[in-house]
Amino acid sequence: MSRTMRLAVIPGDGIGQEVVAQGLKVLTAVLPSDVKLETREYDLGARRWHATGETLTDAELASLKDHDAILLGAVGDPSVPSGVLERGLLLKLRFAFDHYVNLRPSKLFPNTDTPLAGRPEIDFVVVREGTEGPYVGNGGSLRTGTPDEVATEVSLNTALGVERVVRDAYERAQARPRKKLTLVHKNNVLVYAGHLWKNVFDRVGLEYPEVTTDYLHVDAATIFFVTQPERFDVIVTDNLFGDILTDLAAAVTGGIGLAASGNINPTGAFPSMFEPVHGSAPDIAGTGKADPTAAVLSVALLLRHLGHEAEAARVEAAVADDLAARDGSPRTTDEIGDALAARVSG
Amino acid sequence: MSRTMRLAVIPGDGIGQEVVAQGLKVLTAVLPSDVKLETREYDLGARRWHATGETLTDAELASLKDHDAILLGAVGDPSVPSGVLERGLLLKLRFAFDHYVNLRPSKLFPNTDTPLAGRPEIDFVVVREGTEGPYVGNGGSLRTGTPDEVATEVSLNTALGVERVVRDAYERAQARPRKKLTLVHKNNVLVYAGHLWKNVFDRVGLEYPEVTTDYLHVDAATIFFVTQPERFDVIVTDNLFGDILTDLAAAVTGGIGLAASGNINPTGAFPSMFEPVHGSAPDIAGTGKADPTAAVLSVALLLRHLGHEAEAARVEAAVADDLAARDGSPRTTDEIGDALAARVSG
Ligand SMILES: CC(C)[C@H](C(=O)O)[C@@H](O)C(=O)O
Numbered sequence: 001m002s003r004t005m006r007l008a009v010i011p012g013d014g015i016g017q018e019v020v021a022q023g024l025k026v027l028t029a030v031l032p033s034d035v036k037l038e039t040r041e042y043d044l045g046a047r048r049w050h051a052t053g054e055t056l057t058d059a060e061l062a063s064l065k066d067h068d069a070i071l072l073g074a075v076g077d078p079s080v081p082s083g084v085l086e087r088g089l090l091l092k093l094r095f096a097f098d099h100y101v102n103l104r105p106s107k108l109f110p111n112t113d114t115p116l117a118g119r120p121e122i123d124f125v126v127v128r129e130g131t132e133g134p135y136v137g138n139g140g141s142l143r144t145g146t147p148d149e150v151a152t153e154v155s156l157n158t159a160l161g162v163e164r165v166v167r168d169a170y171e172r173a174q175a176r177p178r179k180k181l182t183l184v185h186k187n188n189v190l191v192y193a194g195h196l197w198k199n200v201f202d203r204v205g206l207e208y209p210e211v212t213t214d215y216l217h218v219d220a221a222t223i224f225f226v227t228q229p230e231r232f233d234v235i236v237t238d239n240l241f242g243d244i245l246t247d248l249a250a251a252v253t254g255g256i257g258l259a260a261s262g263n264i265n266p267t268g269a270f271p272s273m274f275e276p277v278h279g280s281a282p283d284i285a286g287t288g289k290a291d292p293t294a295a296v297l298s299v300a301l302l303l304r305h306l307g308h309e310a311e312a313a314r315v316e317a318a319v320a321d322d323l324a325a326r327d328g329s330p331r332t333t334d335e336i337g338d339a340l341a342a343r344v345s346g
Numbered sequence: 347m348s349r350t351m352r353l354a355v356i357p358g359d360g361i362g363q364e365v366v367a368q369g370l371k372v373l374t375a376v377l378p379s380d381v382k383l384e385t386r387e388y389d390l391g392a393r394r395w396h397a398t399g400e401t402l403t404d405a406e407l408a409s410l411k412d413h414d415a416i417l418l419g420a421v422g423d424p425s426v427p428s429g430v431l432e433r434g435l436l437l438k439l440r441f442a443f444d445h446y447v448n449l450r451p452s453k454l455f456p457n458t459d460t461p462l463a464g465r466p467e468i469d470f471v472v473v474r475e476g477t478e479g480p481y482v483g484n485g486g487s488l489r490t491g492t493p494d495e496v497a498t499e500v501s502l503n504t505a506l507g508v509e510r511v512v513r514d515a516y517e518r519a520q521a522r523p524r525k526k527l528t529l530v531h532k533n534n535v536l537v538y539a540g541h542l543w544k545n546v547f548d549r550v551g552l553e554y555p556e557v558t559t560d561y562l563h564v565d566a567a568t569i570f571f572v573t574q575p576e577r578f579d580v581i582v583t584d585n586l587f588g589d590i591l592t593d594l595a596a597a598v599t600g601g602i603g604l605a606a607s608g609n610i611n612p613t614g615a616f617p618s619m620f621e622p623v624h625g626s627a628p629d630i631a632g633t634g635k636a637d638p639t640a641a642v643l644s645v646a647l648l649l650r651h652l653g654h655e656a657e658a659a660r661v662e663a664a665v666a667d668d669l670a671a672r673d674g675s676p677r678t679t680d681e682i683g684d685a686l687a688a689r690v691s692g
Pocket residue numbers: 086090091243277534535565
């Protein structure tokens with residue numbers, strides 16, 4: 001019996017191309033021999049937008065849908081006006097494919113840098129809501145460009161949207177040894193959205209009596225990220241707070257070069273998308289200096305999502321071993337990819 | 347000739363009472379002999395709310411208005427539902443008195459703890475917008491408490507509101523040696539509010555050719571707060587981003603026990619309000635363990651705002667000297683206040 005993994009690949013811009021190549025290298029090396037990998041590449045991002053003015057066509061969206069998963073490198077370039085690719089491509093994909101679980105694990109691996117003194121133990125995962133909140137694009141402006149301009153941004157939150165992501169987070173907490181779940185919001189100021197989140201969080205919690213819960217305001221959470229990150233196990237939070245917290249989490253766990261993420265539709269109705277948290281880093285593109293580790297860890301999340309748990313664990317172990325073995329001498333993007341591919345096949 | 351400083355004092359709850367007492371002690375010690383201090387205390391906060399159900403009456407608001415400035419300790423208690431005192435008292439004051447500049451300096455003093463390895467130089471000030479954005483309280487919910495609930499929060503931003511705080515930030519940057527101003531927003535996602543902020547920031551910048559400017563997304567800003575905080579001089583940002591960033595800033599500069607803030611109406615139409623960033627800390631209230639330094643530094647901001655620059659500088663120098671002299675042996679709230687009062691009068 002042979003199986004096929006149909007993978008859509010969006011290398012994107014800058015170092016996106018380079019790190020995705022390493023991700024695919026490791027994926028190929030780790031996949032069981034009875035799984036056939038079929039990839040299809042999509043030319044999306046800044047270059048494409050400059051060439052055609054398009055960010056993502058309906059035909060491409062339909063074609064992307066017809067895959068088991070999507071691997072994305074990074075898109076963006078300073079030459080593209082802010083918002084064009086974010087709203088027209090990245091967020092369009094997250095919303096169109098109902099990626100309501102934006103999964104971002106944070107782990108401080110041995111032998112990696114952290115700006116924190118005393119190297120606390122860090123091993124938590126942020127479950128960021130991905131399809132609601134201030135990200136819905138529901139805003140506008142009046143008398144634009146004049147001294148009388150008024151601009152709005154509306155955060156939309158639904159019980160349906162909050163409950164499904166909160167439930168996913170409880171499931172993840174339940175499956176981890178410490179079984180701890182922290183809700184982060186700002187319910188003392190954003191009282192309507194905040195109360196919805198808190199009520200749903202408390203109600204769903206009744207179904208998970210083994211999970212210990214707590215609540216933090218987002219401002220207080222940033223304090224604990226740098227003073228006591230070891231207190232966190234699973235965090236569930238809104239789209240915008242999750243965006244902010246996960247960059248901070250990446251910073252304290254060795255930098256954005258190691259941070260992986262999954263934009264997940266747990267129902268399987270749409271393909272999920274996996275991407276490093278970092279951007280396209282045009283300043284180092286083409287120099288071979290990009291660290292592909294975050295892309296490779298994103299491949300691990302992809303494998304786990306598609307049911308290849310053993311292979312996911314092998315990729316993660318390879319990364320941990322590779323980081324532990326680093327002696328500070330510089331390696332190219334390609335060399336790191338080769339080393340990781342060798343470890344997973346070894 | 348003799349002058350009078352008419353000060354409204356809101357000690358509030360928990361350690362608020364204790365730290366405000368030290369702030370007043372230092373203020374009394376530092377004031378020039380020809381300035382007469384007149385204080386009036388207001389019983390506001392959790393205790394008052396439990397006793398009367400009131401957070402802030404119209405009569406109190408009118409009476410508070412009739413002062414040169416307000417000194418606030420901290421309000422809040424876990425026994426009060428989230429949002430009641432925040433919206434009904436703290437934010438009500440900020441909005442009623444049009445405190446559009448929420449000023450939060452961050453400085454890593456010698457001989458203080460920071461969670462950051464390598465002790466970077468940190469000396470920046472965040473100018474947080476205080477009267478707009480997601481804090482306006484413009485939200486609602488539909489089918490509340492049901493599985494079909496929808497909850498909204500609207501961020502309101504006006505050219506008037508953005509321009510006045512941006513201009514204030516340019517003035518502050520212009521007056522500092524490094525003359526650098528960073529705008530923090532999320533204009534790749536919150537495109538309407540983000541473009542308003544960015545356009546105003548760029549336009550006003552033309553009037554300040556000596557000020558170097560840059561722009562960071564809020565998520566990226568949190569990274570730099572822990573990896574390169576020395577890059578910041580003055581930061582201007584929206585109400586919610588400012589809330590998050592200033593707690594993180596406090597955490598990396600020795601903790602919330604040292605962070606001061608001013609809720610300022612630069613026009614003088616209303617009294618400005620000065621308060622430590624920390625909360626009422628009911629867990630240590632009454633133990634004498636509260637550090638009054640943030641309250642005392644808030645008094646320095648108050649003095650500067652009222653034109654007593656030399657006295658403000660003396661208070662800040664006293665704090666720096668006191669911190670430098672700390673040898674780790676515990677001192678009570680009162681002892682720290684006494685030491686600071688002695689230094690400013692010495
Ligand atoms: C690029 C941007 C739209 C995106 C976000 O804000 O979600 C990014 O910051 C991220 O965290 O994936």
